Amino acid sequence: MERAAVYDNELNLKATELRLGLPGADESEKQSSRNNKRSSAEMDDSRDKDEQESAPAPKAQVVGWPPVRSYRKNILHQKNESDLSGIFVKVSMDGAPYLRKIDLKVYINYQDLLKALENMFKCSIGVYSEREGYDGSEFAPTYEDKDGDWMLVGDVPWDMFITSCKRLRIMKGSEAKGLGCL
Amino acid sequence: MVYSFPEEVLEYVFAFLSSDKDRNAVSLVCKSWYEIERWCRRRVFIGNCYAVSPQIMIRRFPEVRAVKIKGKPHFADFNLVPERWGAYVYPWISAMARSYPWLEEIKLKRMVVTDESLELISKSFKNFKVLSLSSCEGFTTDGLSSIAANCRNLRELDLRESEVEDLSGHWLSHFPDNFTSLVSLNMSCLGSEVSFSALERLISRCPNLKTLWLNRAVPVEKLASLLRRAPQLVEFGTGACSTEIRTDIFSNLVEAFSGCKHLKSLSGFWDVVPAYLPAMYSVCSRITKLNLSYATVQSPDLVELISQCSNLKCLWVLDYIEDAGLKALSSYCKDLQELRVFPSDPYSAEPNVSLTEQGLVTVSAGCPKLQSVLYFCRQMSNAALIAIARNRPNLIRFRLCIIEPQAPDYLTLEPLDTGFGAIVEHCKELRRLSLSGLLTDRVFEYIGTHAKKLEMLSLAFAGDSDLGLHHVLSGCESLRKLEIRDCPFGDRALLANAAKLETMRSLWMSSCSVSYGACKLLGQKMPNLNVEVIDERGPPDSRPESISVEKLYVYRTVAGPRADKPDFVWTMDEDGALRFS
Numbered sequence: 001m002e003r004a005a006v007y008d009n010e011l012n013l014k015a016t017e018l019r020l021g022l023p024g025a026d027e028s029e030k031q032s033s034r035n036n037k038r039s040s041a042e043m044d045d046s047r048d049k050d051e052q053e054s055a056p057a058p059k060a061q062v063v064g065w066p067p068v069r070s071y072r073k074n075i076l077h078q079k080n081e082s083d084l085s086g087i088f089v090k091v092s093m094d095g096a097p098y099l100r101k102i103d104l105k106v107y108i109n110y111q112d113l114l115k116a117l118e119n120m121f122k123c124s125i126g127v128y129s130e131r132e133g134y135d136g137s138e139f140a141p142t143y144e145d146k147d148g149d150w151m152l153v154g155d156v157p158w159d160m161f162i163t164s165c166k167r168l169r170i171m172k173g174s175e176a177k178g179l180g181c182l
Numbered sequence: 183m184v185y186s187f188p189e190e191v192l193e194y195v196f197a198f199l200s201s202d203k204d205r206n207a208v209s210l211v212c213k214s215w216y217e218i219e220r221w222c223r224r225r226v227f228i229g230n231c232y233a234v235s236p237q238i239m240i241r242r243f244p245e246v247r248a249v250k251i252k253g254k255p256h257f258a259d260f261n262l263v264p265e266r267w268g269a270y271v272y273p274w275i276s277a278m279a280r281s282y283p284w285l286e287e288i289k290l291k292r293m294v295v296t297d298e299s300l301e302l303i304s305k306s307f308k309n310f311k312v313l314s315l316s317s318c319e320g321f322t323t324d325g326l327s328s329i330a331a332n333c334r335n336l337r338e339l340d341l342r343e344s345e346v347e348d349l350s351g352h353w354l355s356h357f358p359d360n361f362t363s364l365v366s367l368n369m370s371c372l373g374s375e376v377s378f379s380a381l382e383r384l385i386s387r388c389p390n391l392k393t394l395w396l397n398r399a400v401p402v403e404k405l406a407s408l409l410r411r412a413p414q415l416v417e418f419g420t421g422a423c424s425t426e427i428r429t430d431i432f433s434n435l436v437e438a439f440s441g442c443k444h445l446k447s448l449s450g451f452w453d454v455v456p457a458y459l460p461a462m463y464s465v466c467s468r469i470t471k472l473n474l475s476y477a478t479v480q481s482p483d484l485v486e487l488i489s490q491c492s493n494l495k496c497l498w499v500l501d502y503i504e505d506a507g508l509k510a511l512s513s514y515c516k517d518l519q520e521l522r523v524f525p526s527d528p529y530s531a532e533p534n535v536s537l538t539e540q541g542l543v544t545v546s547a548g549c550p551k552l553q554s555v556l557y558f559c560r561q562m563s564n565a566a567l568i569a570i571a572r573n574r575p576n577l578i579r580f581r582l583c584i585i586e587p588q589a590p591d592y593l594t595l596e597p598l599d600t601g602f603g604a605i606v607e608h609c610k611e612l613r614r615l616s617l618s619g620l621l622t623d624r625v626f627e628y629i630g631t632h633a634k635k636l637e638m639l640s641l642a643f644a645g646d647s648d649l650g651l652h653h654v655l656s657g658c659e660s661l662r663k664l665e666i667r668d669c670p671f672g673d674r675a676l677l678a679n680a681a682k683l684e685t686m687r688s689l690w691m692s693s694c695s696v697s698y699g700a701c702k703l704l705g706q707k708m709p710n711l712n713v714e715v716i717d718e719r720g721p722p723d724s725r726p727e728s729i730s731v732e733k734l735y736v737y738r739t740v741a742g743p744r745a746d747k748p749d750f751v752w753t754m755d756e757d758g759a760l761r762f763s
Binding site: 067 | 260261262343371475525558585587
């Protein structure tokens, strides 16, 4: 059984090397992971952290530090693994013959998601605004949240959205008028 | 005129002595007391399996009923002891099988236990009652099948934190239908699902069952059925509680828990959906021990639960509790004696929760009975440590792990010497201490001066020179176990304090600056110590004597050098020559 603790996701061999010395002693191993900030759209509330696909800057892992028993590491690892698996939700569109299913984890922000939905359903959803919702668009994206309420996509921060969204429904613009003016 | 006190009377009196210290003292009074005592000693504790041999133990104490043996050094918990290092229990079992037919209890910690050993146990001791394997490894569920099938009078089976090769859950079904003596079962470390109906039937027919720690594979919807069959439970550990919440599951659980009028301790809660926690509210006021260290729930839900536990004495929790949760803990749980806060994400570079030194300071201020602390955090200050020391001079165990090695006081950027110095100065009854953060030799001066009752000290990435180690070895009168990693301690302090090592159980030093030459010298000077060099680079002889060894394990022993060493362990012998296993 592999006992060594290696938590590096990238193929950075030096960083995966187990050392008995202090982490960070070799400067070349430190990567600046904060430089790939994407250009933010108006609706983009996602934090830097979530924009990174991989783990934060890998430090050289010191064996046995911090002093956490393996069975405790495994518990959290399993939780993190379940974080890595997708958040699949059904998407229905008014008038479409069948539903689709998408993995919300694949998208980085609302812009990304809406673009994908537009492509998938060959419709135009338009631009979100806090005051008018998707007013003027042919279609408006809505979602059912954990409490069972139907909400307009775009109101809450992205992270909160992906954890509370249970299913999506792309409503006809005319029907959605009511949602946009609160 | 000489008359002797009847032996039977002395034996009767000695039977009231339970402490090993007292019995050892009694044995030293005179030869006849030594003889009487050794025949009536029923419990033996062996803190280091290599300090004495099974033969020596059996020769001196022929009528033992309960044995507790510890194997690997503590740092084995953190993968610092290589695989195949040792601590095999088989020689002990085989010797005891021949000499202790009435043995009832075997408790092991950090030992390698094989299925063969388990089978031998199950067949050799007719009145076997208690098997406790804490942090052990080397066996599979087949070994458990032997125990279940053959130990007709088994009361306790405790596998806590052991690494078991889980072949299947079938082992549990080996308890015979007429087996009813179970009092305690801890299978929390196992992965496989056991037959639920077998588990239900087992629980139903064991009316004395007081402790039941399930494994993760038992889902929350099955708990109610088990609890209804064992309302007399005192300690209960759930399985995973991740099933999506449903009203029927929830209400069954509420009802089942409300029937458990004797529950004092709760554990488990893997992946618990927070909505399940209120099901336990009815038992909270009686709960004295709560282990939420597998529960990845956030602070508000934790606080809701903890605020109901006014009698809580011991809490193990993840750092999701945050400073806010600890503040609540300090106001609701005035009886708190022990707190352990584990890191939810120990390897991330950034803090993922708002848990700082403040949480610990608050608890130290609000909980007057707090005596035992294990705390992982990412920042600490001397001011906080001083406050904690002043608030809680009754501390007995203080283990602090600041996750970044050599992290200074985050406010002043100074070393944390004065903070820990305050801890040892104020907490005069301190028995166990683990240090972390940026520390110079100064902290060891404080420890050597003040920590007179300290028995166990753990160090990592600390100190500047041999002076640090010298302070500890020369000053800490009660020191029994010292474990050190990655500290610049070397030959001088070790050799100057060689005699001290005979008064201790063991010394562990890894990634320090102790040369092979010094190890040889120590081995020569101290015939009652086993000075063992652990080095996976090959024979230390193949390198210059001045080169530091990878790891050093020194312990007192009456059993001579180990006969079962792997190829990366060398005993420094008296005559200076190396012995290979």
